[in-house]
Amino acid sequence: MAALLKRSASLLRAGALQKHGVLTKQALCLFSTNMRMFTNKISVEMDGTTGVAVLTMKSPPVNSLSLDFLTEFTISLEKLEMDKACRGVILTSALPRVFSAGLDITEMCGKSAEHYAAFWRAVQEFWLKLYTSNMVTVAAINGSCPAGGCLMALVCDYRVMADDPKFSIGLNETKLGIVAPFWFKDTMTNTIGNRETEKALQLGYMYSPADALKVGLVDQLASADKVETVASTVMSEWLAIPDHARHLTKSMMRKPTRDRLVTHRDADITSFVNFVTKDSIQKSLQMYLESLKQRKR
Numbered sequence: 001m002a003a004l005l006k007r008s009a010s011l012l013r014a015g016a017l018q019k020h021g022v023l024t025k026q027a028l029c030l031f032s033t034n035m036r037m038f039t040n041k042i043s044v045e046m047d048g049t050t051g052v053a054v055l056t057m058k059s060p061p062v063n064s065l066s067l068d069f070l071t072e073f074t075i076s077l078e079k080l081e082m083d084k085a086c087r088g089v090i091l092t093s094a095l096p097r098v099f100s101a102g103l104d105i106t107e108m109c110g111k112s113a114e115h116y117a118a119f120w121r122a123v124q125e126f127w128l129k130l131y132t133s134n135m136v137t138v139a140a141i142n143g144s145c146p147a148g149g150c151l152m153a154l155v156c157d158y159r160v161m162a163d164d165p166k167f168s169i170g171l172n173e174t175k176l177g178i179v180a181p182f183w184f185k186d187t188m189t190n191t192i193g194n195r196e197t198e199k200a201l202q203l204g205y206m207y208s209p210a211d212a213l214k215v216g217l218v219d220q221l222a223s224a225d226k227v228e229t230v231a232s233t234v235m236s237e238w239l240a241i242p243d244h245a246r247h248l249t250k251s252m253m254r255k256p257t258r259d260r261l262v263t264h265r266d267a268d269i270t271s272f273v274n275f276v277t278k279d280s281i282q283k284s285l286q287m288y289l290e291s292l293k294q295r296k297r
């Protein structure tokens with residue numbers, strides 16, 4: 001398993017995974033009964049009787065989406081996708097207070113243009129895999145989830161959030177002096193509508209759980225200790241629908257948004273690299289990182 005993961009990771013980075021379908025052949029049936037899989041940053045527990053896997057992010061301190069994290073996440077998801085017994089995935093965090101802090105800012109600072117391009121391709125791949133998954137995806141949001149963390153929750157079919165006012169959720173990119181890409185914006189617009197997205201994105205607004213529920217950014221609140229149980233109940237309701245009918249409906253709803261990124265994928269990478277290599281953007285990101293560190297002092 002370790003060797004397979006290592007090889008899969010290097011193929012994913014090299015962009016060869018889809019071309020050669022290597023993972024497809026090797027990973028088949030890995031989860032066909034009750035199964036556990038651990039990588040450095042993610043653990044997956046699949047219940048063969050219900051067909052539901054729980055994918056738990058466990059990358060301290062804040063489950064930030066680094067290149068390694070994204071690679072492990074995408075590979076784990078792909079394996080579940082290929083297991084016919086797996087019909088649904090619940091995403092959650094093992095960390096107290098944080099679901100995911102979004103993209104790892106250190107991946108966007110002080111690195112080469114080649115690194116930024118590889119990182120951005122991995123972010124796109126992560127979004128595409130999760131957004132177009134045939135499985136039912138439920139986010140059990142048991143902590144804060146800014147920016148890329150919010151995006152991860154938004155691409156799921158359903159969101160249950162812990163009802164704790166200390167937690168918040170939103171696309172806060174403008175607060176870092178950066179801009180949410182069009183496919184982040186599309187994902188949010190599809191969920192809460194154009195007007196609310198326009199305000200939320202410009203202000204980099206972070207919603208409390210109660211406000212997130214009000215605007216439809218999350219579907220349901222639960223007490224912190226019940227989030228995963230509620231997510232499991234929701235999952236069984238969704239799994240009561242015949243898979244083929246639900247898949248086709250999901251892909252019909254999501255295809256235009258997915259196609260837009262696929263069509264403009266290379267241009268989007270170029271745009272990201274051009275943007276993030278600007279001195280002014282590097283300065284904003286460095287200052288933001290520093291401010292996060294200062295907050296603790």
Ligand SMILES: CC/C=C\C/C=C\CCCC/C=C/C(=O)SCCNC(=O)CCNC(=O)[C@H](O)C(C)(C)COP(=O)(O)OP(=O)(O)OC[C@H]1O[C@@H](n2cnc3c(N)ncnc32)[C@H](O)[C@@H]1OP(=O)(O)O
Nearest residue numbers: 061064101102103104105144146147148178272275292293
């Ligand atoms: C024209 C346009 C064309 C193309 C597009 C171009 C560009 C850009 C698009 C980019 C889209 C970006 C998406 C993102 O996701 S950016 C990331 C945004 N994330 C945040 O703002 C979250 C910041 N973090 C927090 O608010 C808090 O950390 C959090 C999550 C609430 C948890 O709080 P707490 O438990 O108190 O933990 P600390 O704040 O003490 O943090 C611990 C430790 O982690 C470091 N850290 C936090 N977040 C990140 C991160 N996202 N990346 C890297 N590191 C992070 C933090 O600095 C601390 O480090 P330390 O060394 O001090 O321990």
